[in-house]
Amino acid sequence: MRLATRKNGAPDGDLVVVSQDGQRCLPATKVAPNLLTAIERWEEIVSALGYLSAELEAGGGELLDPESLLAPLPRTWQWLDGSAFHTHGELMQVAFNSAPTDNSRPLMYQGLSDRFYAATDPVPFPDEGLGIDFEGEFGVIVDAVPMGVTADEAAKYIRLVVQINDWSLRTIAPIEMQTGFGWVQAKPACSVAPFAVTLDELGADWRDGRFCGQLQVEWNGRGFGLVCGDEMAFSFPELIAHAARTRDLVAGTMIGSGTVSNREYAQRGSACISEVRAIEMIANGAPQTSFMAFGDTVSMTGLSSDGSTPFGTIRQTVIKAGS
Amino acid sequence: MRLATRKNGAPDGDLVVVSQDGQRCLPATKVAPNLLTAIERWEEIVSALGYLSAELEAGGGELLDPESLLAPLPRTWQWLDGSAFHTHGELMQVAFNSAPTDNSRPLMYQGLSDRFYAATDPVPFPDEGLGIDFEGEFGVIVDAVPMGVTADEAAKYIRLVVQINDWSLRTIAPIEMQTGFGWVQAKPACSVAPFAVTLDELGADWRDGRFCGQLQVEWNGRGFGLVCGDEMAFSFPELIAHAARTRDLVAGTMIGSGTVSNREYAQRGSACISEVRAIEMIANGAPQTSFMAFGDTVSMTGLSSDGSTPFGTIRQTVIKAGS
Numbered sequence: 001m002r003l004a005t006r007k008n009g010a011p012d013g014d015l016v017v018v019s020q021d022g023q024r025c026l027p028a029t030k031v032a033p034n035l036l037t038a039i040e041r042w043e044e045i046v047s048a049l050g051y052l053s054a055e056l057e058a059g060g061g062e063l064l065d066p067e068s069l070l071a072p073l074p075r076t077w078q079w080l081d082g083s084a085f086h087t088h089g090e091l092m093q094v095a096f097n098s099a100p101t102d103n104s105r106p107l108m109y110q111g112l113s114d115r116f117y118a119a120t121d122p123v124p125f126p127d128e129g130l131g132i133d134f135e136g137e138f139g140v141i142v143d144a145v146p147m148g149v150t151a152d153e154a155a156k157y158i159r160l161v162v163q164i165n166d167w168s169l170r171t172i173a174p175i176e177m178q179t180g181f182g183w184v185q186a187k188p189a190c191s192v193a194p195f196a197v198t199l200d201e202l203g204a205d206w207r208d209g210r211f212c213g214q215l216q217v218e219w220n221g222r223g224f225g226l227v228c229g230d231e232m233a234f235s236f237p238e239l240i241a242h243a244a245r246t247r248d249l250v251a252g253t254m255i256g257s258g259t260v261s262n263r264e265y266a267q268r269g270s271a272c273i274s275e276v277r278a279i280e281m282i283a284n285g286a287p288q289t290s291f292m293a294f295g296d297t298v299s300m301t302g303l304s305s306d307g308s309t310p311f312g313t314i315r316q317t318v319i320k321a322g323s
Numbered sequence: 324m325r326l327a328t329r330k331n332g333a334p335d336g337d338l339v340v341v342s343q344d345g346q347r348c349l350p351a352t353k354v355a356p357n358l359l360t361a362i363e364r365w366e367e368i369v370s371a372l373g374y375l376s377a378e379l380e381a382g383g384g385e386l387l388d389p390e391s392l393l394a395p396l397p398r399t400w401q402w403l404d405g406s407a408f409h410t411h412g413e414l415m416q417v418a419f420n421s422a423p424t425d426n427s428r429p430l431m432y433q434g435l436s437d438r439f440y441a442a443t444d445p446v447p448f449p450d451e452g453l454g455i456d457f458e459g460e461f462g463v464i465v466d467a468v469p470m471g472v473t474a475d476e477a478a479k480y481i482r483l484v485v486q487i488n489d490w491s492l493r494t495i496a497p498i499e500m501q502t503g504f505g506w507v508q509a510k511p512a513c514s515v516a517p518f519a520v521t522l523d524e525l526g527a528d529w530r531d532g533r534f535c536g537q538l539q540v541e542w543n544g545r546g547f548g549l550v551c552g553d554e555m556a557f558s559f560p561e562l563i564a565h566a567a568r569t570r571d572l573v574a575g576t577m578i579g580s581g582t583v584s585n586r587e588y589a590q591r592g593s594a595c596i597s598e599v600r601a602i603e604m605i606a607n608g609a610p611q612t613s614f615m616a617f618g619d620t621v622s623m624t625g626l627s628s629d630g631s632t633p634f635g636t637i638r639q640t641v642i643k644a645g646s
Contacts, residue, residue, distance in 0.1 A: 075573075077398060077437035080507060101502050109504040110433045114400035114573035126471050126569060147644055148449050169569060179424050181432040182505020184403060188569045246449060246492060246511045250398075250437035321470055 001053045002195040002310070003028075003160065005035055005070045012036060013070040017052040018195055022312055024061035026052045035073050035196065040251045042143055042159055066312070071116035072162060072196035073141065076252040079113035079190070081137075081166060082106050082239045083258035084232040087265065094278040095287075096174040106234045106242040109182040111166075113254070117191040119314045123167060124321035125188070125294075131170030132292040132318055134219075136271030136300045138211045138229055139164050139256040140236045141196060145249035151209075154240035157249075161202060161211055163193035163302045163311035164256055170274050170291060193302065194312035205304050209235030213310075214303040215260050217271050220296055224276075225269030227260040271300075294320050324376045325518040325633065326351075326483065328358055328393045335359060336393040340375040341518055345635055347384035349375045358396050358519065362482055363574045365466055389635070394439035395485060395519035396464065399575040402436035402513070404460075404489060405429050405562045406581035407555040410588060417601040418610075419497040429557045429565040432505045434489075436577070440514040442637045446490060447644035448511070448617075454493030455615040455641055457542075459594030459623045461534045461552055462487050462579040463559045464519060468572035474532075477563035480572075484525060484534055486516035486625045486634035487579055493597050493614060516625065517635035528627050532558030536633075537626040538583050540594050543619055547599075548592030550583040594623075617643050 004025065005013035012034035016025040031048040032038035038045055055061065083089055086103060093100055101107060117123055125132050141160040149157070166187070173186035199206050205213040212230040216223075234242070239255050261275060262268045270276050277287035292298070299315040327348065328336035335357035339348040354371040355361035361368055378384065406412055409426060416423055424430060440446055448455050464483040472480070489510070496509035522529050528536040535553040539546075557565070562578050584598060585591045593599050600610035615621070622638040 075400060077400070078435065083504070098503065102498075105498075107502050107504050108507045110435065110507055112401065112433065112570060113436075114576075115571075124470070130569070147447075172569070175425075175428075177503030179430050180421065180500030180503060180505070181406070181430050182503070184431045184433055184566060185569045243507060246453070246495070246508045247435060248438075253437075 001049060001198045001201060003035060003038070003072060004194050005072050005074060006068050007070055011075055013074055017049055017056060018064060019056040019061060022195065022309070023064060024056055025064040026056055026061045028052055036076060036252045039141060039143060039159055066194060067120055069194045070118045071192035072194070073192070073252065073254060074116055075114050076254055077113060077250045078253040079111045080108055080243045080253065081111050081256035081258060082108045082234065084234045084239060085258055085261040086233045087231065087263050088259040088261035088275060091261070091275045091278040094281055095274045096177065098174065098177065103233065106239055107258070108239065108242060111187050112189050115189045117189055119191060119194045119312060120316065121191065122317045122319045123191065124319050126321045128294055130172060133168045133170050133273045134298045135166040135168055135259040136215045136217050137164050137166055137257045137259055138162070138302065139254050141252065141254050142240060142249060144251040145240060145244045145253070147244055147246065147248045149241055149244045151235070151237040151241040154237040155209055157240065158199065158236060160196040160198060161206070162196045162254065163215070163300065163314065165191040165298065165300055165314050166256065167191065168272070191314050191316060193300070193314045195310065197310045201310055202304065209237040213305060215271055216301045216303055217269070218299045223269065225271045227262050227268050227271050229257065229260055231262055232257055292318050294318055324372060324521045324524060326358055326361070326372070326395060327517050328395050328397055329391050330393055334398055336397055340372055340379060341387060342379040342384060345518065345632070346387060347379055348387040349379055349384045351375055359399060359575045362464060362466060365482055389517060390443055392517045393441045394515035395517070396515070396575065396577060397439055398437050399577055400436060400573045401576040402434045403431055403566045403576065404434050404579035404581060405431045405557065407557045407562060408581055408584040409556045410554065410586050411582040411584035411598060414584070414598045414601040417604055418597045419500065421497065421500065426556065429562055430581070431562065431565060434510050435512050438512045440512055442514060442517045442635060443639065444514065445640045445642045446514065447642050449644045451617055453495060456491045456493050456596045457621045458489040458491055458582040459538045459540050460487050460489055460580045460582055461485070461625065462577050465563060465572060465576050465578065467574040468563060468567045468576070470567055470569065470571045472564055472567045474558070474560040474564040477560040478532055480563065481522065481559060483519040483521060484529070485519045485577065486538070486623065486637065488514040488621065488623055488637050489579060490514065491595070514637050514639060516623070516637045518633065520633045524633055525627065532560045536628060538594055539624045539626055540592070541622045546592065548594045550585050550591050550594050552580065552583055554585050555580055615641050617641055
């Protein structure tokens with residue numbers, strides 16, 4: 001099942017169910033007004049959403065206008081982003097000239113969750129000189145999770161899988177990291193691909209608590225990466241257990257994988273510019289690739305192994321704030 | 324004006340206006356259902372809240388049961404905590420054996436905002452061995468703030484001032500700091516004193532963008548600190564401008580001062596245990612004071628210079644999660 005959120009002038013939008021081809025939809029506001037409420041009441045409403053999905057696959061519904069959509073969760077109470085791909089971590093240590101981190105426990109920070117950009121929103125930044133970078137990743141949305149949950153138990157709380165662009169400002173990031181306090185200025189609002197999907201929608205590409213499909217990344221229309229989600233060093237259930245060690249997780253918590261990255265980056269490319277700069281630093285002693293400029297575009301599409309695109313596509317332009 | 328939130332079985336509770344002596348209240352749900360909505364609609368509703376406040380001072384209203392209250396904002400979309408007292412930072416570097424940080428820019432992390440404990444809630448933690456500590460601080464709640472706001476402009480967005488206990492787990496904190504990602508496990512939900520107050524309620528104790536009153540801290544009924552808010556190295560407007568450099572701040576964002584701490588700690592005491600342990604390390608080479616045990620209590624009361632207690636009192640017991 002695929003779910004999306006349609007603009008209605010209010011922050012949380014209207015819940016819609018989307019057909020498997022991403023072309024049609026049915027309003028689901030009679031089942032739950034918005035996706036956050038749907039997550040809070042999942043057990044009681046999931047079958048009603050399933051009926052709408054079946055109606056769509058039987059040919060019902062209306063044409064879906066991609067421009068009418070918000071992010072699946074336009075806002076939520078909690079966003080915790082992991083960094084579960086070790087290749088990404090190793091390359092970022094080169095990029096930031098920072099010390100190696102302990103790989104035995106997940107890395108995770110708490111990010112801005114009051115706003116997620118829609119897949120087609122222009123994304124404003126105050127200054128081109130801040131090192132504007134994208135980070136392609138996958139994430140999960142969970143039901144309420146009790147403090148102290150084990151990774152084995154955590155899997156059952158996953159309700160939906162999403163695809164995310166975790167916008168990052170690279171000239172600020174290492175300064176904030178050195179404080180130990182994590183990122184505020186270096187991590188503005190993220191963008192989320194239009195469709196949030198249930199695990200069954202991903203078929204065999206969901207295995208070992210990971211989305212093992214690919215993520216295709218294009219920068220200004222040119223191929224930048226075709227990376228694969230299977231190299232997560234920690235599964236989503238392990239990330240959930242990490243997050244819930246000392247807190248109950250509120251229903252609607254979104255947890256990210258961190259930038260998708262592969263050991264075979266020479267073949268696969270990357271899902272962020274900073275990695276490419278690190279690879280250039282390793283090869284040539286200095287980075288050659290610049291960060292994004294105003295007017296640049298980035299697109300990101302998750303791919304199942306059958307070639308389908310369960311999450312739809314993020315396609316955005318970077319603009320100057322206030323323009 | 325003092326505002327509080329009364330339990331109604333729903334997460335956001337009911338808005339009430341509270342008398343200046345903290346003894347009586349009037350329901351304000353006809354003005355705004357809850358405090359988060361009140362902040363979102365502040366300009367249009369503040370005069371109606373003022374009428375209720377005047378009615379209370381004229382002797383109206385009903386008796387306020389402190390146990391009936393939630394935190395003023397039981398949840399909000401964003402919680403950003405600064406660390407604006409340099410004495411605290413310097414002592415924490417001793418406690419954690421960490422490198423000095425750059426004092427020229429504010430320190431700030433994004434914390435859990437989906438839940439704030441009420442002032443009288445027991446506070447559960449999974450394990451006594453995690454180094455359970457309190458951190459007494461002040462904070463502000465702001466209206467929507469545009470990206471790029473200056474500190475001069477930021478002052479006008481402050482709607483309310485609050486008093487906070489930022490619960491911290493000290494055995495995890497330095498491990499998470501070393502990653503540069505900031506705290507997730509080391510910073511569970513905070514507690515907030517019962518009353519959120521407008522600036523005029525603080526009189527001359529609100530100056531230079533700081534609450535310059537004191538915070539009285541007791542641990543298990545014994546005096547632990549009587550610290551003063553005037554030594555903030557960055558004012559609240561400066562913290563707001565820091566937070567808003569690359570993001571719009573959503574209405575209802577809460578921004579904290581970090582642990583109140585003074586250079587004259589030998590006379591004033593402290594607002595967290597970790598500082599006392601650092602002072603012992605400096606004096607004796609090793610800490611003597613243990614962190615909190617299950618069953619321990621902490622109380623915190625902000626004091627105006629006239630001896631009044633604008634925020635009410637936090638008085639809590641630490642318990643084992645699941646007990």
